[in-house]
Each structure stands twice: as structure tokens, then as C-alpha cells.
Amino acid sequence: MIVYDILKEAIDKHRCVIITVDGKSRAVAPLALGFKAGRKKVLTFQYRGDSKSGLAAGGAWRCFFLDDISWAKISDDPWQSGQHPVVKLETSLDSVLCGQGAQIRSYGHMARH
Numbered sequence: 444m445i446v447y448d449i450l451k452e453a454i455d456k457h458r459c460v461i462i463t464v465d466g467k468s469r470a471v472a473p474l475a476l477g478f479k480a481g482r483k484k485v486l487t488f489q490y491r492g493d494s495k496s497g498l499a500a501g502g503a504w505r506c507f508f509l510d511d512i513s514w515a516k517i518s519d520d521p522w523q524s525g526q527h528p529v530v531k532l533e534t535s536l537d538s539v540l541c542g543q544g545a546q547i548r549s550y551g552h553m554a555r556h
Contacts, residue, residue: 454475454485454541459522460518462507464513468492471512472490472523472524472526474532475541478540479508483510487507504535
């Protein structure tokens with residue numbers, strides 16, 4: 444399976460995923476897939492694993508461009524989530540392909556104001 448398909452399945456089934464980005468292993472709960480500046484991107488809540496900037500004790504929202512993810516696998520970890528997912532969704536993606544509780548939509552109109 445390609446990374447996009449694994450993340451989409453995880454979003455559809457409300458499952459967590461282990462991903463590798465820049466050689467770092469991260470445990471994430473993907474919330475939405477979409478586009479940012481014309482590139483596919485995933486909005487996740489990272490609850491365990493490595494991070495260049497460090498990871499808060501309770502986890503943190505993270506976005507990754509799909510072409511930066513070298514490996515992905517659905518895990519059996521319980522679902523994790525952070526606060527304010529709608530705000531994160533609206534600021535992280537220009538348009539949404541699929542997501543937990545998200546309608547397929549574009550946020551381009553918000554950038555013009």
C-alpha cells in the first residue's frame with residue numbers, strides 16, 4: 444500500500460498510524476488529508492515518537508507532506524486527539540480530501556480575508 448492509502452484507511456476507520464519522516468519514527472492519529480500549496484498533506488495528532496522540535500508530554504498537532512513520509516503502518520494503539528481540531532484543520536490545509544468529521548471543502552476563501 445502507498446502512504447496515501449494507509450493514511451486514508453486510518454482516517455476512515457479512526458485508527459492510529461506509525462510513520463517515518465526524515466528517519467524519525469512517529470506515532471500519530473491522522474485527522475485529515477488534503478492539499479497545502481498544491482502538495483498533499485496530512486494533519487495528525489502526534490502522541491509518541493521522535494520530533495525535531497520536541498514533543499510535549501500530552502502530544503502535539505503535526506502536519507506532514509506525504510512525499511516526506513517514507514513509511515506508514517496502521518497500529519493497534521487507541522485513538523489519540525488534541526484540542527481544537529477544527530482550527531488546526533482550517534489553518535493547516537487549503538483543501539480537504541477526507542477527514543474525521545470534515546466535509547470535503549476548500550479553505551481558500553479564508554486566506555483572502
